[in-house]
Amino acid sequence: MYYGEKRVENPIRWGMVGGGRGSQIGYIHRSAALRDFNFDLVAGAFDIDPERGKDFGKQLHVDPDRCYPDYKTMFAEEAKRPDGVQAVSIATPNGMHYEVCKAALEAGLHVVCEKPLCFTSEQADELVKLAEEKHRVVGVTYGYSGHQLIQQARQMIKNGDLGEIRVINMSFAFGGYNFKIEDKVPSAKWRFDPSKAGPSFALGDVGTHPLFIIEAMIPDMKIDNLMCTKRSFVEGRELEDNAFVIMNLKGSENVQAGAQVYCWASSINSGARHYHKIRVVGSKASLEWDDERPNQMLYEIEGEPSRVLERGAGYLTDEARVEDRIGGGHAEGLFEAWSNLYARFAVAMADADKGAYGDFWYPDVKAGAQGIKWIEKCVESADKGSAWVDYE
Template sequence: MINGSKVLDHPIRWAMVGGGKGSQIGYIHRSAALRDNNFQLVAGAFDINPERGMAFAAELGVAPDRCYPDYKTMFEEEAKREDGIEAVSIATPNGMHYTVCKAALEAGLHVVCEKPLCFTSEEAEELVALAKEKNRVVGVTYGYSGHQMIQQARQMIQHGDLGDIRVINMSFAFGGYNYKIEETNPAAKWRFDPTKAGPSFALGDVGTHPLFIIEAMIPDMKIDNLMCTKDSFVEGRELEDNAFVIMRLKGSKSVQEGAKVYCWASSINCGARHGHKIRVVGSKASIEWDDERPNQMTYEIEGEPVRTLERGAGYLYPEARVEDRIGGGHAEGLFEAWANLYRRFAVAMDAANNGEEYGDFWYPNVESGAQGVKWIEKCVESANNGACWVDYE
C-alpha cells in the first residue's frame, strides 16, 4: 500500500510548461505530482502571457525569480543554478509538445508530456533516440492507466485467467462536443485546428487512451493491420469528431492469431459523460472495465455468475494491491490514478539518475507515446484512402 512514505532520497526539482490558471489538466498534474512528495514544484513558465503567469506562480508559492516568460528562458536560467530543475511537465496545446520535449531533453531534463507526444513518427523516433542518448525518462500522461484495476487485468491476462485473447472492444465516446462548442469554448477551439492539434481529434485526443490501456494490460500485443473510418459530423470542423477502427492482432503468448480489436473514438455520443470502456474477451473468460466506475471490474466465466472484482480486495493479485492508497471499500479516482503514474515516473527518473535497472516495471514511456503517434498516422492513412486495410509495421 502507498502510504506517503518517500521512495526517493530527495524530491525531484520540477517545473511546468503551461498548465496555468484555469487549466484543469494543469491542476491534475500538480495534484498528482505533489501527492507523494516525489516532486517539488520550484519553477514554471505557466502562461503565454508572462504577467498572468507571474501572478499565478505567486498563488502556487513559486518564487518570482523562478517564474519565466517562456520555456526557453526557463531551461537556460535553471541550468545556471546548482538547485536547478531536474524534470519538467508539458501541459500545453498539442502543437508545442514536440518542440518543448526536444528542448527539455537537450537540456538534460526528464519529461512528463501530455499526449500526443508529437505529430509525426519521424518526430517520435527522434524523441525516442534523444531520450535514450541522454538517459532521460519521458513519461506520457495516459492517466487512466494508473487505476489499480488495470494492473489487476494485466496480471490476470499474464497468469492465463482469461485464456487466449480473442476480441477486445474498447471505446472512448463522450457527448460533450455534439454541437459546435468551439465557438464559445477556447479550450475546445484549438482541438479542431490541425496546426495546433495535429492530424486528428477524436483518435488522438481520446482514442489513444484505451489503446495504451490495452497495451498495459497485454504487453505482448502486436497490431498486424488496421482499418479506420472517420467523420466530422458537426459542420465546419477540420478534424474528425467520430471514428471507428478495426485492428487485427498478431498471435503471441497471450493473444490468439487473428484476434480483433474494435475501437470507437467519439465526441458526439449524445448523453454519454465519458463512454470510456474496455472489454477483453478470452477463450476462458472475459473482463470489462469502465473508467466512470474505475474501482470495479467484472470477471465473467462462461456458465458461472458474473463476478465484480473490487479495488483493494485481498483476492486481487499482489501487484495490483501495491498501489492501494486507502483501504478497500473507499473510492479512489482520477487523482489517485495520476498520482500512481507520477510515482512511477519518479521511480524511473531516479533509477535513470543512478544508472539502475528494474524488472517488471511499466509506465507510459517515450515508446508508448511514439506508438500512439504511429497509430494515429495509420488510422488517418486508412480513413483517407477509403477505409482500406493498412499494414501496421
C-alpha cells in the same frame, strides 16, 4: 498498500510548461506530482502571458524569480543554478509538445508530457532516440492506466486466467462536443485546428487512451493491420469528431493469432459523460472495465456466475494492491490514478539518474510514439477510403 513513505531519496526538482490559471489538466498534474512528495515544484513557464504566468506561479508559492516568460528562458536560467530543475511537465496545447520535449531532453531534463507526444512518427522516433542517448525518462500521461484494476487485469491475462485473448472491444466516446462548442468555449477551438492539434481530434484526443490501456493489460500485443473510418458530423470542423477502427492482432504468448479489436472514438455521443470502456474476451473468460466505475471490474468465466472484482480486496494480486491508498470499499478516482503514475515516473527518473532502470511499466516515450503511429495509420486508412493498411 501505500502509506505515503518516500519512494525516492530526494524530491525531484520540477518545473511546468503551461498548465496555468484556468487549466484543469495543469491542476491534475500538480496534484498528482506533489501528493507523495516525490516532486517539488520550483519553477514554471505557466502562461503565454508572462505577467499572468508570474502571478499564477506566486499563488502556487513558486519564487517569482523562477516564474519565467517562456520555456527556453526557463531551461537556460535553471541550468545556471545548482538547484535547477531536474524534470519538467508539459501541459500546453498539442502543437508545442514536440518542440518543448525535444528542448527539455537536449537540456538534460526528464520529461512528463501530455499526449500526443508529437505529430509525426519521424518526430516520435527522434524523441525516442534522444531520450535513450541522454538517458532521460519521458513519461506520457495516459492517466487512466494508473487505476489499480488495470494492473489486476494485466496480471490475470499474464497468468492465463482468460485463456488466449480473442476479441477486444474498446471505446472512449463522450458527448460534450456534439455541438459546435468551439464557438462558445475558446479553449476548445485549438482542438479542431490541425496546426495546433495535429492530424486528428477524436482518435488522438481520446482514442489513444483505451489503446494504451490494452497495451498495459497485454504488453505483448502487436497490431498486424487496421481499418479506419472517420468523419466530422458538426459542420465546419477540419478534424474528425467521430471514428471507428478495426484491428487484427498478431499471435503472441497471450494473444491468439488473428485476434480482433474494435475501437470507437468520439466526442459526439450525445448524453454520454465518457463512455470509456474496455472489454477483453479470452478463450476461457472475459474482463470489462469502465473508467466511470474504476473501482470495479467485471470478470465473467464461461458457464459460471459473473463476478465483480473490487479495488483493494484481499483476493486481488499483490501487484494490484500495492498502490492502494485508502483501503478497499472507499472510492478512488482520477487523482489517485495520476498520483500512481507520477510515483512511477519519479522512481524511473531517480533510477535513471543512478544509471539503473527499474523493471516495471509506465507510459514511456515508446508508448507515446506508438500512439502517434496508431493515429497515422488510422488517418492513412480513412484517407484511402477505409482501406486495410499494414501496421508495420
